[in-house]
Amino acid sequence: xxxxxxxxxxxxxxxxxxxxxxxxxxxxxxxxxxxxxxxxxxxxxxxxxxxxxxxxxxxxxxxxxxxxxxxxxxxxxxxxxxxxxxxxxxxxxxxxxxxxxxxxxxxxxxxxxxxxxxxxxxxxxxxxxxxxxxxxxxxxxxxxxxxxxxxxxxxxxxxxxxxxxxxxxxxxxxxxxx
Amino acid sequence: xxxxxxxxxxxxxxxxxxxxxxxxxxxxxxxxxxxxxxxxxxxxxxxxxxxxxxxxxxxxxxxxxxxxxxxxxxxxxxxxxxxxxxxxxxxxxxxxxxxxxxxxxxxxxxxxxxxxxxxxxxxxxxxxxxxxxxxxxxxxxxxxxxxxxxxxxxxxxxxxxxxxxxxxxxxxxxxxxx
Amino acid sequence: xxxxxxxxxxxxxxxxxxxxxxxxxxxxxxxxxxxxxxxxxxxxxxxxxxxxxxxxxxxxxxxxxxxxxxxxxxxxxxxxxxxxxxxxxxxxxxxxxxxxxxxxxxxxxxxxxxxxxxxxxxxxxxxxxxxxxxxxxxxxxxxxxxxxxxxxxxxxxxxxxxxxxxxxxxxxxxxxxx
Numbered sequence: 001x002x003x004x005x006x007x008x009x010x011x012x013x014x015x016x017x018x019x020x021x022x023x024x025x026x027x028x029x030x031x032x033x034x035x036x037x038x039x040x041x042x043x044x045x046x047x048x049x050x051x052x053x054x055x056x057x058x059x060x061x062x063x064x065x066x067x068x069x070x071x072x073x074x075x076x077x078x079x080x081x082x083x084x085x086x087x088x089x090x091x092x093x094x095x096x097x098x099x100x101x102x103x104x105x106x107x108x109x110x111x112x113x114x115x116x117x118x119x120x121x122x123x124x125x126x127x128x129x130x131x132x133x134x135x136x137x138x139x140x141x142x143x144x145x146x147x148x149x150x151x152x153x154x155x156x157x158x159x160x161x162x163x164x165x166x167x168x169x170x171x172x173x174x175x176x177x178x
Numbered sequence: 179x180x181x182x183x184x185x186x187x188x189x190x191x192x193x194x195x196x197x198x199x200x201x202x203x204x205x206x207x208x209x210x211x212x213x214x215x216x217x218x219x220x221x222x223x224x225x226x227x228x229x230x231x232x233x234x235x236x237x238x239x240x241x242x243x244x245x246x247x248x249x250x251x252x253x254x255x256x257x258x259x260x261x262x263x264x265x266x267x268x269x270x271x272x273x274x275x276x277x278x279x280x281x282x283x284x285x286x287x288x289x290x291x292x293x294x295x296x297x298x299x300x301x302x303x304x305x306x307x308x309x310x311x312x313x314x315x316x317x318x319x320x321x322x323x324x325x326x327x328x329x330x331x332x333x334x335x336x337x338x339x340x341x342x343x344x345x346x347x348x349x350x351x352x353x354x355x356x
Numbered sequence: 357x358x359x360x361x362x363x364x365x366x367x368x369x370x371x372x373x374x375x376x377x378x379x380x381x382x383x384x385x386x387x388x389x390x391x392x393x394x395x396x397x398x399x400x401x402x403x404x405x406x407x408x409x410x411x412x413x414x415x416x417x418x419x420x421x422x423x424x425x426x427x428x429x430x431x432x433x434x435x436x437x438x439x440x441x442x443x444x445x446x447x448x449x450x451x452x453x454x455x456x457x458x459x460x461x462x463x464x465x466x467x468x469x470x471x472x473x474x475x476x477x478x479x480x481x482x483x484x485x486x487x488x489x490x491x492x493x494x495x496x497x498x499x500x501x502x503x504x505x506x507x508x509x510x511x512x513x514x515x516x517x518x519x520x521x522x523x524x525x526x527x528x529x530x531x532x533x534x
Contacts, residue, residue, distance in 0.1 A: 014349060016314070016491025018509020133348070135194025136372070137315025137493025138323045145494045153196020153349075160349035168348055170489070170524055171370060171509075171516035173534045178351045192527060194492070311526070313372025315493025316501045331374020331527075338527035346526055356529045 007032030007089055007126040009164040013174075014133040014156060020172030022093050025128045026062060029089045032126070037065025038089045039082050043098040045072045058093075072101040076115050079123065087125050095131035095159070096152055103144070109151050113158065120162045129159060133168065185210030185267055185304040187342035191352075192311040192334060198350030200271050203306045204240055207267045210304070215243025216267040217260050221276040223250045236271075250279040254293050257301065265303050273309035273337070274330055281322070287329050291336065298340045307337060311346065363388030363445055363482040365520035369530075370489040370512060376528030378449050381484045382418060385445045388482070393421025394445040395438050399454040401428045414449075428457040432471050435479065443481050451487035451515070452508055459500070465507050469514060476518045485515060489524065 007028060015021030029038040040062060046052040059068065067088070071078040075098050082090050092098075102112055120127075133156070134149045160166045166178035185206060193199030207216040218240060224230040237246065245266070249256040253276050260268050270276075280290055298305070311334070312327045338344045344356035363384060371377030385394040396418060402408040415424065423444070427434040431454050438446050448454075458468055476483075489512070490505045516522045522534035 012349065016489065016509065017495070018506050018513070019491055020509075020513045133194065133492050134494050135197055135492070136311050136313070138312050138318050138327055139195070140494050141320070142497070149494055150196050153194065153198075157196070157198045157350035160351055166349060166351055168353075170533050171368065171522060172513035173516055173522055175353070175524075175531070175533055177348050177353055190527065311372065313375055314489050314491070316490050316496045316505055317373070319498070328374050331372065331376075335374070335376045335528035338529055344527055344529055346531075353531070355526050355531055 007128075009126060010120055010123070010159075010162055011126070011128045011165045011167065012156070012159050012163040013128060013130045013167045013169060014177075015130075015169035016133055016136075019169045021130050021132075021169040022058060023061070024167070024169050024172065024174055025091050025093065025130045028128055029091055029126075030065075032089060037063075037067070038091055039087070040066045040068045041075065041078050041082070041090060041092045042068055042070045043072055043075060043092065043094060043101065045097075045101060072098070073105060073107070076112075076119050079119060079127065083123050083125055085124065089126040089128065091128045091130065093130045095129055095155060096134065099148065099151055099155065103148060103151070113151075113155055117158050117162060120159070129163075131156060131159075185306075187304060188298055188301070188337075188340055189304070189306045189343045189345070190334070190337050190341040191306060191308045191345045191347060192355070193308075193347035194311055194314075197347045199308050199310075199347040200236060201239070202345070202347050202350065202352055203269050203271065203308045206306055207269055207304075208243075210267060215241075215245070216269055217265070218244045218246045219253065219256050219260070219268060219270045220246055220248045221250055221253060221270065221272060221279065223275070223279060250276070251283060251285070254290075254297050257297060257305065261301050261303055263302065267304040267306065269306045269308065271308045273307055273333060274312065277326065277329055277333065281326060281329070291329075291333055295336050295340060298337070307341075309334060309337075363484075365482060366476055366479070366515075366518055367482070367484045367521045367523070368512070368515050368519040369484060369486045369523045369525060370533075371486075371525035372489055372492075375525045377486050377488075377525040378414060379417070380523070380525050380528065380530055381447050381449065381486045384484055385447055385482075386421075388445060393419075393423070394447055395443070396422045396424045397431065397434050397438070397446060397448045398424055398426045399428055399431060399448065399450060399457065401453070401457060428454070429461060429463070432468075432475050435475060435483065439479050439481055441480065445482040445484065447484045447486065449486045451485055451511060452490065455504065455507055455511065459504060459507070469507075469511055473514050473518060476515070485519070487512060487515075 013025050135153045168175045168177050191203050313331045346353045346355050369381050491509045524531045524533050
């Protein structure tokens with residue numbers, strides 16, 4: 001999981017559940033950051049004990065060099081605020097939790113995607129976006145789940161087009177997609 | 179998503195939901211076809227509004243250079259009819275919708291697969307087959323869904339063996355499998 | 357699916373349902389084994405007719421050169437017993453069925469994983485581990501299924517770190533991950 005090239009531009013990291021995608025993304029930034037850290041934009045909401053544990057575990061794993069911003073909905077505002085000259089690289093973890101929150105709040109998904117995809121090319125700092133690849137299973141019986149994976153798939157296509165690098169993490173190992 | 183080699187033989191394109199696999203397949207044919215188009219064999223049935231919208235959207239995206247054949251069941255007959263000297267390349271979209279229709283009509287799945295896999299090596303025109311990769315999730319609780327993904331997996335293995343090229347599309351980006 | 361390098365060390369083979377991962381693993385060993393066979397550690401339990409048929413079909417496909425050990429739970433003991441100087445290569449098929457059995461028997465999953473991951477680096481014989489990649493779908497509604505895919509994902513990361521080679525099988529075709 002070493003990565004010797006300097007971190008630059010936009011990197012989209014896709015992976016399955018428990019694929020090690022967040023850890024890979026953190027390592028990318030730790031190895032590239034001057035101070036070994038970065039800004040972590042956490043989109044997940046601790047709506048139950050399972051999620052709280054997961055978030056706490058992630059925080060412990062990252063350590064003290066990271067600055068954490070919890071932003072479940074206004075991802076663009078958070079990214080915009082981070083976009084300062086010489087600022088630390090940013091890790092957004094993750095797009096699918098952000099999408100979950102947008103859907104639960106009944107936001108206009110396409111408008112939110114447009115906003116993000118307009119913002120991304122204007123960013124001057126390296127940003128690593130992590131997202132769950134959720135489209136390789138059977139069509140879900142639940143209509144909300146079907147809508148979710150359709151939205152996620154479309155967002156991944158748009159973000160992959162904007163990203164300089166796209167990686168699929170399988171069992172903790174990166175496979176280069178782009 | 180550019181593809182500079184001339185289109186030839188059989189190409190199997192797998193991808194998840196909303197992975198951009200159809201668009202990638204269409205671009206393959208558009209870039210290779212002399213007239214920039216091809217014959218589109220649509221296996222999907224518009225059984226509800228969601229599906230009707232999806233099919234209409236696909237048609238609008240393809241444009242006028244394409245000749246569309248809607249054939250939910252007799253895929254082999256449709257392919258056989260297209261197999262004329264100098265004919266346009268064919269895009270079959272998709273094998274998993276065809277399989278869905280076969281199962282709903284209680285057809286003999288293995289016999290249908292045998293028929294297709296006997297026909298494919300005899301085709302003289304380039305054919306691009308699109309199909310959903312559906313086997314990377316949790317075992318479905320629904321027995322029909324389990325049977326579906328088993329059939330799909332077996333068909334993909336057989337088609338991949340016959341195909342000269344196999345591509346996995348991830349977030350709109352092709353990963354070469356074979 | 358030819359593999360000309362001599363079989364050595366630990367090889368983790370991931371794939372979806374009906375992806376041809378077991379057949380690929382068997383071919384790896386058949387082509388490398390001096391006698392063309394190996395020891396097959398089957399972790400699957402024939403708890404219903406569907407599973408019995410699947411296991412029988414696998415046995416018929418492998419043929420007579422294979423020695424089969426059925427071990428649903430004590431995988432480490434079975435591996436330890438196989439680890440003799442000059443012994444045949446071993447195929448473990450599969451880790452996800454082993455995990456299923458551990459969960460059904462209410463075993464301490466982390467302790468079992470620790471035990472396996474401590475044992476693996478001490479093995480002197482080539483071992484091919486097959487496992488289902490199950491993390492690329494929608495979050496399952498069933499809590500047990502969620503726990504299962506979390507455990508599977510963590511095990512795959514640990515095993516991939518220990519393995520010299522990791523392969524993702526897609527439609528019967530190997531994609532090299534590591």
